[in-house]
Amino acid sequence: MHNDPKNRREFLKACAAAGAAGVWVLLIPRPGAAQRVHHIDPSLQVPDWMDHYYAYVIDLNKCIGCGNCVRACKRENKVHEKFFRTWVERYQITDEDHVYVESPNGGHDGFSGNVAHGKVTRSFFVPKMCNHCRNTPCTQVCPVHASYQTPEGVILVDKKRCIGCAYCVQACPYGSRFIDPRTHTADKCTWCYHRITKGLLPACVTVCPTNTRRFGDLKDEDDQIRELIHNARSSVLKPDLNTEPFCFYIGFDRAIR
Amino acid sequence: MIYTEFSFPNDMHIYWSLMIVTYPFITGLIAGAFVASALYHVFGRDELAPVNRLALLTSLAFMLCATLPLLNHLGHPERAFNIMITPNFRSAIAGFGFIYTFYLTVLALEVWLSYRPDIVRAYHQSAGLKKRFWNALALGTHNVSEEALRLDAKVIYVLSVIGLPAACTLHGYVGFLFGSLKSNPWWSTPLMPQVFLLSAVISGMAMLMLIYLLLAWRGLTTWSFACFRSMAFFLWLFLVFYIVSEGLEILFFFYESSDAWYVISTLIFDKLWNTFVVLQIGIGVTIPFVLLSYLLMADVKERTFIALTALSSAVILFEVWMMRWNIVIGGQQFSKSYVGFRDFHPEWLEKEGILPAILLTLLPLMILTVLLKLFSVKDEASRAK
Numbered sequence: 001m002h003n004d005p006k007n008r009r010e011f012l013k014a015c016a017a018a019g020a021a022g023v024w025v026l027l028i029p030r031p032g033a034a035q036r037v038h039h040i041d042p043s044l045q046v047p048d049w050m051d052h053y054y055a056y057v058i059d060l061n062k063c064i065g066c067g068n069c070v071r072a073c074k075r076e077n078k079v080h081e082k083f084f085r086t087w088v089e090r091y092q093i094t095d096e097d098h099v100y101v102e103s104p105n106g107g108h109d110g111f112s113g114n115v116a117h118g119k120v121t122r123s124f125f126v127p128k129m130c131n132h133c134r135n136t137p138c139t140q141v142c143p144v145h146a147s148y149q150t151p152e153g154v155i156l157v158d159k160k161r162c163i164g165c166a167y168c169v170q171a172c173p174y175g176s177r178f179i180d181p182r183t184h185t186a187d188k189c190t191w192c193y194h195r196i197t198k199g200l201l202p203a204c205v206t207v208c209p210t211n212t213r214r215f216g217d218l219k220d221e222d223d224q225i226r227e228l229i230h231n232a233r234s235s236v237l238k239p240d241l242n243t244e245p246f247c248f249y250i251g252f253d254r255a256i257r
Numbered sequence: 258m259i260y261t262e263f264s265f266p267n268d269m270h271i272y273w274s275l276m277i278v279t280y281p282f283i284t285g286l287i288a289g290a291f292v293a294s295a296l297y298h299v300f301g302r303d304e305l306a307p308v309n310r311l312a313l314l315t316s317l318a319f320m321l322c323a324t325l326p327l328l329n330h331l332g333h334p335e336r337a338f339n340i341m342i343t344p345n346f347r348s349a350i351a352g353f354g355f356i357y358t359f360y361l362t363v364l365a366l367e368v369w370l371s372y373r374p375d376i377v378r379a380y381h382q383s384a385g386l387k388k389r390f391w392n393a394l395a396l397g398t399h400n401v402s403e404e405a406l407r408l409d410a411k412v413i414y415v416l417s418v419i420g421l422p423a424a425c426t427l428h429g430y431v432g433f434l435f436g437s438l439k440s441n442p443w444w445s446t447p448l449m450p451q452v453f454l455l456s457a458v459i460s461g462m463a464m465l466m467l468i469y470l471l472l473a474w475r476g477l478t479t480w481s482f483a484c485f486r487s488m489a490f491f492l493w494l495f496l497v498f499y500i501v502s503e504g505l506e507i508l509f510f511f512y513e514s515s516d517a518w519y520v521i522s523t524l525i526f527d528k529l530w531n532t533f534v535v536l537q538i539g540i541g542v543t544i545p546f547v548l549l550s551y552l553l554m555a556d557v558k559e560r561t562f563i564a565l566t567a568l569s570s571a572v573i574l575f576e577v578w579m580m581r582w583n584i585v586i587g588g589q590q591f592s593k594s595y596v597g598f599r600d601f602h603p604e605w606l607e608k609e610g611i612l613p614a615i616l617l618t619l620l621p622l623m624i625l626t627v628l629l630k631l632f633s634v635k636d637e638a639s640r641a642k
Contacts, residue, residue: 014397087266093258101263101594115261128265137440143350144339163339164332166272167350173440175265175593179272184332241439255258257594 049151053218054191057228058127060251062212065090065125067110069204069213074108076192076203083178084108085189086129086204091255094118099255126256127213129204130155130176130189131237131245138168138177138188147186153246154193159185173241191215264597271589271601275614276330278581281431281453283621284323285577288428288454289461290316291364291420296491298417307481308469308488311634313368315465316424318625320361326617327353330609349434356430360423367416369396370409372632377401428457435584442517442595443524443588448506452580455499460577462492463570468625470567472634479635482559489566493549496573500542503580520595528590528598533583541576545569 065088073079073086088107092100092115100116107125114120132155139147139155146162149155157168162185169177169186180187192202196215200206205213216225228250235252236245249256294312297305328334341358344351369376377399380391429450435441436449466488473480510521525533548569552562591598604610 010397082269084266089263097258099258099260101260101596103263103266106266137438139345140347141349141438142345143348143353144336144343145345161336161339161343162333163336165330165350166332167348167434169272170589171438171440173593175268178267178270179332257260257263257596 051219052152054132054152054154054196054246055216055218055225055229056129056132056191056247057214057216057225057232057234058247058249059212059214060124060126060249060253062210063088063125063127064210064212065107065111066209067107068207068209069127070106070108072203072207073189076195077190080178080180080182080187083180083187085176085187086127089126089128090115091122091124091126091253092116092120093122093253093255095121101257122253122255124251124253126249127204128174128176128237129247130172130191131174131243131247132189132191133243133245135242135244137171137173137241137243141167141171143167150193152196154191154196155188156190156193157186157188159183159187162186173238173243260596262597263594264592264599265594268592268594268597269599271586271599273330273585273589274601274609275603275611276326276609276617278578278585279614279617280323280326280330281428281457281585282460282578282581283319283326283618284428284431285453285457285460285581286464286621287316287319287323287364287461288424288457289459289463290319290465291424291461292458293462293465293488293491295417295421295424298414299421302487304481304483304487307479307484307636308465310371310632310636311469311472311478312465313364313371314628314632314634315468315625316364316461317368318628319621320364321624322617322621323357325620326614329613329617349430349437352430356423356427360420360427363416363420363423367413367420369394370413370416373409374401374406375632425454429454435588440593441588442510442515442520443591444584446506446509448502448509449584452499452502452506455495455502456577456580458495459492459499459573462488462495463573463577466492466570467567467574470563472629477629477634482563485563485566489549489562489569490553492566492570492573493546493553496542496546496549500546503542516595520591523598524587524590528600529583529587532579533587537576537579537583541572541579545573545576 067088069086070084070088073084074081077085079085084106086106087103089101089103090107090111094100094116096118098116098118102111102115104111107127111125116123132153134149134153136149136155139149142148143165144161144163146158147155147168148158164179164184164186166179166186169179172188177186177188179185192200192204195202201215202213205215214225214228216223216228218226218229220226229248232250234248234250236248237256290312293305294309294316296302297309297312328337331337338354340351341354344354346352373395376391376395378401380388380395380399383391432450432453435444435453436446439445466485469478469485469488472478507525510518548565552565552569557565586601590601603614605612
């Protein structure tokens with residue numbers, strides 16, 4: 001046997017040819033691709049994303065725990081029966097600082113009875129949902145850009161792109177995400193994106209009888225939500241995690257998890 | 258404030274189950290076996306020559322199966338390649354495809370170069386279809402002149418030097434996937450990559466020692482007690498580093514006593530008492546540490562040394578599997594409310610159940626058995642005879 005440079009050269013040539021063929025297959029557009037790109041209905045109204053930045057305010061002093069919001073969300077978004085895009089928790093705190101929290105069926109059917117033992121000194125309801133954080137860990141960890149933030153600040157999931165790895169579910173500190181057993185993809189609150197882009201309010205806000213839930217556009221100077229966020233003392237969930245939620249709570253309590 | 262137990266309504270499911278336990282276990286074995294090979298090639302530990310070729314083949318066999326648990330876990334495995342085609346570089350998972358591909362390339366090249374003379378010899382000694390098979394494996398180049406082999410050796414050395422940090426990155430990165438999630442106090446610690454890496458090294462080393470013993474017993478490889486003893490020493494050394502890292506991690510949680518300690522203490526003293534305290538620490542860490550420490554200090558007979566080291570290796574493999582379980586499952590046994598807990602009982606036959614996990618763990622060993630039929634793992638001197 002001997003050192004055969006020709007043999008080696010032929011081998012390298014074959015490798016280069018195979019590589020070039022691979023690149024060609026990947027880069028050459030397939031027949032029909034161009035037509036598909038141009039086949040967009042010209043009359044389609046595309047929302048002007050840059051003109052809005054949405055925020056959500058929950059006034060805990062007003063919530064009565066009726067569960068209307070949970071039911072409306074389930075109906076509007078066809079949420080899986082075992083999971084919740086929004087839910088309501090009830091806190092009961094006794095004079096000995098014992099905290100009793102419950103959310104039976106996500107508050108879907110309202111609340112009944114008293115779960116606390118002892119003298120209850122504070123009792124209130126806490127609606128929860130995706131906080132649509134500005135510095136959100138869920139879009140950060142999504143390996144394929146399936147979870148993303150729209151220019152209006154809404155966090156969405158592209159179900160046609162999601163690979164169902166559940167990393168975003170693990171990364172969300174608020175328990176707002178879940179894997180939908182029907183689609184095997186991540187699911188979460190969208191602030192009813194299909195409604196707000198048409199100028200409507202999210203379903204949960206529309207049905208709230210006490211005005212606990214408020215939704216608005218921070219870029220709209222006439223929107224009351226700007227005044228509410230700037231003037232009222234509010235807090236966000238788990239501020240220490242620096243996720244910068246855009247869901248603000250008025251009347252926050254230190255017991256809230 | 259004292260909370261009664263409460264979980265967020267969506268926090269009722271354990272999404273990362275046995276497949277995500279199996280995945281770091283398998284990648285750990287790859288990294289560990291490769292470290293054994295690198296100790297020989299890069300650090301000049303010549304006594305490890307008898308296991309060098311076996312270490313490479315073992316790494317390759319496990320590497321070929323490393324992605325399978327992940328694919329089985331995904332809700333949409335058919336979209337898995339999106340991780341490499343349209344990656345989100347801000348995501349830790351997005352790096353997996355690239356790190357895996359890079360390390361697989363380095364490993365495959367090193368294995369091919371190491372076994373090239375064997376492949377060419379088999380090519381010349383066979384005929385018909387077999388000859389075609391060996392020719393394909395030789396990639397059409399049959400030059401095994403001294404000059405060519407010298408060049409191969411140089412390239413193998415370079416690949417080992419590149420491969421060692423790549424192997425460490427592959428597994429340290431798995432730890433980073435967990436350690437970088439600030440939403441989870443049981444995972445969120447900068448020590449996590451280090452703990453994963455060191456546990457990978459000890460599991461890979463332990464498995465290699467067991468396979469080496471088995472092959473030597475069957476006469477399929479060259480037996481060297483010096484080699485086995487050296488591996489036992491490195492196993493003990495990395496075990497000490499591992500115990501210190503894991504111990505420091507728990508000590509930090511306890512000493513800081515932050516909000517997270519309630520969750521972590523409940524895990525340790527209740528939910529994970531059996532799997533973490535009793536099985537992982539009480540048995541998995543203590544027995545091998547005591548045995549290996551004794552064996553390295555005392556003057557014992559060769560048979561005793563081999564038997565007790567083999568026992569330690571088997572227990573270490575069990576310990577590392579339990580560690581994966583306790584990290585992955587333990588980290589999901591509490592709600593993000595940090596005051597609610599849940600149990601996990603895997604089923605045998607579900608998609609990510611016990612049976613698929615066992616099969617996926619055994620598959621690399623089956624591949625290794627096939628590879629051992631094709632290639633000899635005996636060292637140079639024995640093969641020359």
